[in-house]
Amino acid sequence: MTATPAPTGTPPRAAATPLPRTSGFWQSEYLVFAVMTGLLVIAPLIAYPVFLMKCMCLALFACAFNLLIGYVGLLSFGHAMFLGSAAYASAHAAKVWGLWPELAILFGVAVATVLGLVVGWLAIRRQGIYFAMITLGLAQMIYFLCLQATFTHGEDGIQAVPRGTLFGFIDLGDTMVMYGFVLGVFLLGFLIIYRVIHSPFGAVLTAIRENEVRATSLGYNTDHYKLIAFVLSAALAGLAGATKALVFQLASLTDVHWTTSGEVILMTLIGGLGRFSGPVVGAFVVVGIETYFARIGGGVIVAQGVVFVLCVLLFREGIIGKLSAALKRPL
Amino acid sequence: MSGLFSQMVLGLINGAFYALLSLGLAIIFGLLGVINFAHGALYMLGAFVSWGLLHYAGIGYWPALVISPLVVGLFGIVLERTLLQRLYRIDPLYNLLLTFGVALILQGLFLNRFGSSGQPYAIPEILRGAKNLGFMVLPIYRAWAMVVSLVVCLGTWFVTERTKLGSYLRAATENPALVQAFGVNVPRMVTVTYGLSVALAAFAGVLAAPIYQVSPTMGSDIIVVVFAVVVIGGMGSIMGSIVTGFALGLVEGLTKVVYPPASNTVVFAMMALVLLVRPAGLFGKAP
Numbered sequence: 001m002t003a004t005p006a007p008t009g010t011p012p013r014a015a016a017t018p019l020p021r022t023s024g025f026w027q028s029e030y031l032v033f034a035v036m037t038g039l040l041v042i043a044p045l046i047a048y049p050v051f052l053m054k055c056m057c058l059a060l061f062a063c064a065f066n067l068l069i070g071y072v073g074l075l076s077f078g079h080a081m082f083l084g085s086a087a088y089a090s091a092h093a094a095k096v097w098g099l100w101p102e103l104a105i106l107f108g109v110a111v112a113t114v115l116g117l118v119v120g121w122l123a124i125r126r127q128g129i130y131f132a133m134i135t136l137g138l139a140q141m142i143y144f145l146c147l148q149a150t151f152t153h154g155e156d157g158i159q160a161v162p163r164g165t166l167f168g169f170i171d172l173g174d175t176m177v178m179y180g181f182v183l184g185v186f187l188l189g190f191l192i193i194y195r196v197i198h199s200p201f202g203a204v205l206t207a208i209r210e211n212e213v214r215a216t217s218l219g220y221n222t223d224h225y226k227l228i229a230f231v232l233s234a235a236l237a238g239l240a241g242a243t244k245a246l247v248f249q250l251a252s253l254t255d256v257h258w259t260t261s262g263e264v265i266l267m268t269l270i271g272g273l274g275r276f277s278g279p280v281v282g283a284f285v286v287v288g289i290e291t292y293f294a295r296i297g298g299g300v301i302v303a304q305g306v307v308f309v310l311c312v313l314l315f316r317e318g319i320i321g322k323l324s325a326a327l328k329r330p331l
Numbered sequence: 332m333s334g335l336f337s338q339m340v341l342g343l344i345n346g347a348f349y350a351l352l353s354l355g356l357a358i359i360f361g362l363l364g365v366i367n368f369a370h371g372a373l374y375m376l377g378a379f380v381s382w383g384l385l386h387y388a389g390i391g392y393w394p395a396l397v398i399s400p401l402v403v404g405l406f407g408i409v410l411e412r413t414l415l416q417r418l419y420r421i422d423p424l425y426n427l428l429l430t431f432g433v434a435l436i437l438q439g440l441f442l443n444r445f446g447s448s449g450q451p452y453a454i455p456e457i458l459r460g461a462k463n464l465g466f467m468v469l470p471i472y473r474a475w476a477m478v479v480s481l482v483v484c485l486g487t488w489f490v491t492e493r494t495k496l497g498s499y500l501r502a503a504t505e506n507p508a509l510v511q512a513f514g515v516n517v518p519r520m521v522t523v524t525y526g527l528s529v530a531l532a533a534f535a536g537v538l539a540a541p542i543y544q545v546s547p548t549m550g551s552d553i554i555v556v557v558f559a560v561v562v563i564g565g566m567g568s569i570m571g572s573i574v575t576g577f578a579l580g581l582v583e584g585l586t587k588v589v590y591p592p593a594s595n596t597v598v599f600a601m602m603a604l605v606l607l608v609r610p611a612g613l614f615g616k617a618p
Contacts (some may be wrong), residue, residue: 075424122603125610126562129366129423133558134606140555141599148592258555262431269428301439308432312425313417 028329032277033194040183049179050247055287056186057244062267062279063193064236069265070274071197072229073209074124077132078139079237079264081119084256085142086112086238091158091251092151101164101172101246105185108242109235115142116234117227124226127212136258143256157252161245178247185243189236194276196232205229259301266304269311272318277331281319335588336467342584343577344473344542347480348374350576351535352557354487355528357566361504362524364423365415368430370532371554372437375547377403377533378540379441382452392455392541399537400530407529411522434550441547449544476538483534484573491569500524559602565615575613 043052061083068074090108093099099107123134146152153159163172172178196202207215208222215222245251254260263286271282289307293300311318317325324331352370359367380402381395390398410433418426458472491497503510503517511517536549543549556579564575579598587594605613 075427122606125606129360129427130562132424132427133366133562134602136555137559137562137599137602140559141596144595148595258551262435265428265431299439299443301435301442303439305432305435305437305439308435309414309429312429312432313414316421316425 028327028331029276032331033190036277036280037187040186044176044179049175051287051291053179053182053247054244055284056182057240057247058264058267058287059280059283060186060189060243061237061240062264062271062283063190063276064233064240065264066268066271066273066276066279067193067196067233067236068229069268070278071202071205071209072226074226074230075128075132075265076123076135076230076233076261077265078119078135078137078142078258078261079233080256080258080260081139081142082112082116082234082237083241083244083260083264084146084251084253085115086241087245087251087255088146088152088158090242091161091245094164094246095158095161096151098162099164100168101166104164105239105242105246108245109238112238112241113231113235116231116238120227120230120234124223124230136261139256139258139261143253143258146253146256152251152253155253157250158245159250161249161251163246163249172246182243182247185239189239190280193236197276201225201228262308263304266308266311268318270307270315270318272320272322272324273316275318275320275324275331278318278320285319335585337469338584338587339581340467340469340473340477340584342580342582342587344477344480344580345583346577346580347477347484348535348539348553348576349557349560349580350484350573351480351531352553353560353564353572353576354484354569355531356557356561357569357572358487358491358500358528359525360566362500362507362521363415363419363426365419365426365430366423366558367525367528368427368554369410369433369437370430370529371550371552371557372434373403373407373529373550374532374536374539374553375441375550376406376437377536378452378545378549379536379547380533381537381540382450382545385452386450392537396534396537400533403533403536404526404530408522408526410529411525415525416518416522434554438547438551445547447546447548449546449549452540452545454541472541476542480535480538481577483531484576487531488569488573556598559598562602563598563605563612565612567612567615571612571614 040052040056061079064082065076065079068076086108089111090104093107094101094104119135119138122138123131126134147154151158163178165171166181170177170181172181197205204215204220204225207218207220208225212222241255244255267282267286268279269282270285271278271280286304286307289303290300293303315322320331352374356367356370359365359370377399380399381392384390384395384398385392414429414433415426418429454472458475461468461470462474463469489497491500499510499515499520503515503520507517539549560575560579561572563579564571566572579601582601583594583597586597593600
């Protein structure tokens with residue numbers, strides 16, 4: 001170790017651990033992205049587009065969540081508050097203020113970002129299990145505020161939100177146009193997260209996950225990094241929530257409820273914690289399970305609980321983790 | 332004015348439930364390093380077992396007060412032996428997720444069977460009615476619930492802090508390997524302690540049954556608040572859990588009088604405040 005510690009805030013390039021971007025990078029990670037994009041482009045020809053849009057919104061939500069649990073080791077048990085508050089904010093902006101959809105979404109993201117800043121600032125004061133309980137508590141507070149506020153319309157939610165025209169000339173009322181827009185938002189969010197994970201900043205986050213004391217001793221202000229990661233995750237969860245509100249033309253209490261926070265954990269767990277493409281697979285699986293069980297009536301919560309228990313006991317690497325081990329490639 | 336006192340009593344009863352639950356959580360956490368997310372669901376299970384005993388077998392409140400914690404305690408022991416025990420050696424967050432899954436299964440099963448509306452549970456004959464204390468009318472059942480849970484809380488405190496069994500427990504919290512080396516069967520102690528802590532939650536559930544309706548969501552409603560209580564109090568001491576539980580119940584009750592809309596959120600606001608002022612919690616040791 002060198003005598004002079006690295007200055008906090010600006011990590012030296014050397015601090016970034018060499019990431020798997022050798023020959024395997026071209027063969028696997030770009031390939032994964034290309035295959036995923038290709039599948040999502042042709043998917044609406046076979047599957048119901050609204051189902052796919054829901055999956056993509058929740059996949060982005062799960063990717064944002066995975067940024068925290070998978071790369072910083074912070075388990076947020078209240079991520080629904082970012083999804084839900086952004087959904088309410090953008091729905092209100094689009095319906096009551098008549099904002100253009102892109103501005104409404106930006107407003108939703110802004111609200112989630114500010115909320116993330118406040119919540120993160122409070123929650124990173126404690127670690128591990130306490131962090132989970134604090135985020136859960138604060139999310140419950142947001143839930144009650146949404147339940148009681150007048151602009152959220154309580155149990156009804158904000159209904160009939162206009163999708164509007166993107167940039168003033170692209171009509172999002174058409175399902176396939178909306179699909180293209182959601183696909184664009186999803187890919188953008190996914191690439192942002194991918195970029196963050198594979199940056200020197202991302203390497204510091206991983207270092208904090210692996211050994212926080214060591215990261216501190218190397219001169220990194222770990223709270224600073226954790227807060228930035230938390231706010232980023234909240235903002236991207238907000239992007240997912242705001243887009244979801246436009247897709248379904250609805251913002252409701254379900255979006256802020258703790259069950260949604262549990263769902264996003266489940267998606268990430270099924271797909272694989274700390275695997276950049278894991279949450280996407282997980283989101284499709286979970287939404288698929290839910291749609292199936294909703295059709296045969298009841299039991300969605302029981303099914304989720306059973307999958308939770310099985311995953312934790314037998315399947316902690318997740319689908320992508322298993323696949324990645326089988327193919328001997330980072331996925 | 333009598334509204335103030337009756338809300339205070341109701342607040343203290345809620346506080347008693349918070350205390351009983353956070354007590355169990357603190358003991359489990361101390362010994363196992365696990366946060367038991369299923370605690371709320373087991374509280375709900377306790378209430379439902381007593382309801383079921385009355386509804387299907389005609390067994391009343393008094394036997395249920397013993398049988399229900401026993402049944403749920405045994406269920407907890409099975410849970411610990413079959414599931415929780417497998418995960419002690421890895422990150423405790425996995426056990427949080429495991430118990431969350433168990434909570435979802437329990438809540439989901441009861442939701443499917445009974446729907447989200449509550450089942451009424453009658454107050455036993457001799458605890459019906461109310462006593463006029465001059466400054467307020469005190470329903471006898473509420474007084475009973477408050478007193479009996481306080482006694483149980485203090486009893487738990489006494490057992491853990493003042494008896495030989497309790498000293499084993501505290502020693503195992505500090506250093507399980509050393510205690511095991513002295514010939515104490517630590518894994519068995521862990522199982523029994525988990526069972527007893529869960530039984531406390533079920534006991535709170537039985538006490539709650541006549542006051543609130545017995546509903547599948549009563550567990551998830553209370554557990555989130557109890558987590559906030561645990562963050563506020565810190566899980567360092569048993570007495571700390573008891574005091575914090577009752578105090579927050581009281582604060583919640585008073586908020587219902589002063590500004591009702593905030594009564595749902597006041598505990599979480601307190602949690603945020605404590606995090607700002609004393610991040611380790613009121614009774615917690617600095618990390």
